Structures are given as structure tokens and as C-alpha cells.
Amino acid sequence: MKLAKKDWFFIALIVVVVGVFWAISGEVRTKKVPFDENHRKFYEAFRRGEEKMTIDRACPACHNEQPGGIPFPKNHPVKPAEGPMRCLFCHKFKQQ
Numbered sequence: 001m002k003l004a005k006k007d008w009f010f011i012a013l014i015v016v017v018v019g020v021f022w023a024i025s026g027e028v029r030t031k032k033v034p035f036d037e038n039h040r041k042f043y044e045a046f047r048r049g050e051e052k053m054t055i056d057r058a059c060p061a062c063h064n065e066q067p068g069g070i071p072f073p074k075n076h077p078v079k080p081a082e083g084p085m086r087c088l089f090c091h092k093f094k095q096q
Contacts, residue, residue: 030090038062043093052088059087 003011033039042055063070078085 028092030092032094033088033091035094046093053086056085056087059085063087 033042035043042058045055046052063072065071
């Protein structure tokens with residue numbers, strides 16, 4: 001069976017698509033939630049089975065733009081004033 005020109009084009013297209021998916025599927029680049037005294041209660045709540053969205057509600061208490069708060073980086077996509085916080089959507093807990 002001989003492959004036609006359109007068959008080779010289709011094969012090349014599949015190779016490109018697979019290559020793009022492989023190239024973008026690298027290591028996660030967001031910071032992980034630190035395992036320290038400040039975050040220990042959130043790790044424990046997660047281990048107990050509490051939902052991430054419930055845990056997310058406590059993040060703005062410390063992570064905010066007010067004096068004494070831990071400010072967000074300038075290029076951080078969402079800040080508390082802009083909408084609901086979904087911190088644990090990007091920031092994952094460290095494996096222990």
C-alpha cells in the first residue's frame with residue numbers, strides 16, 4: 001500500500017500535535033504550599049478530607065496587599081479583591 005501526499009500530511013500533523021503536548025507538559029512551575037508552622041493547619045485539614053475550596057477561604061487572611069500582609073507578586077493572576085480565591089488550584093501541597 002502506497003501512502004499518498006495527504007496521508008503524509010496527516011501523519012506530520014499528528015506528530016506536531018503530539019510534540020506540542022509533550023513540550024508543554026513539563027514540570028509544574030508554581031510554588032508549592034510551604035510545610036511550616038503557618039501552613040500546618042491547612043495540611044492537616046487537607047489530610048482530614050476538607051475540600052480545597054474551603055481551605056482556600058483562609059488564605060486572604062495572611063496573603064493580602066494590606067500593611068503586615070504577605071503581598072502577591074505583581075504578575076499574580078488573581079488577588080482577593082478581584083474575585084474568589086482558588087489558591088490550591090495552582091499551589092499544591094508538598095508530599096511528605
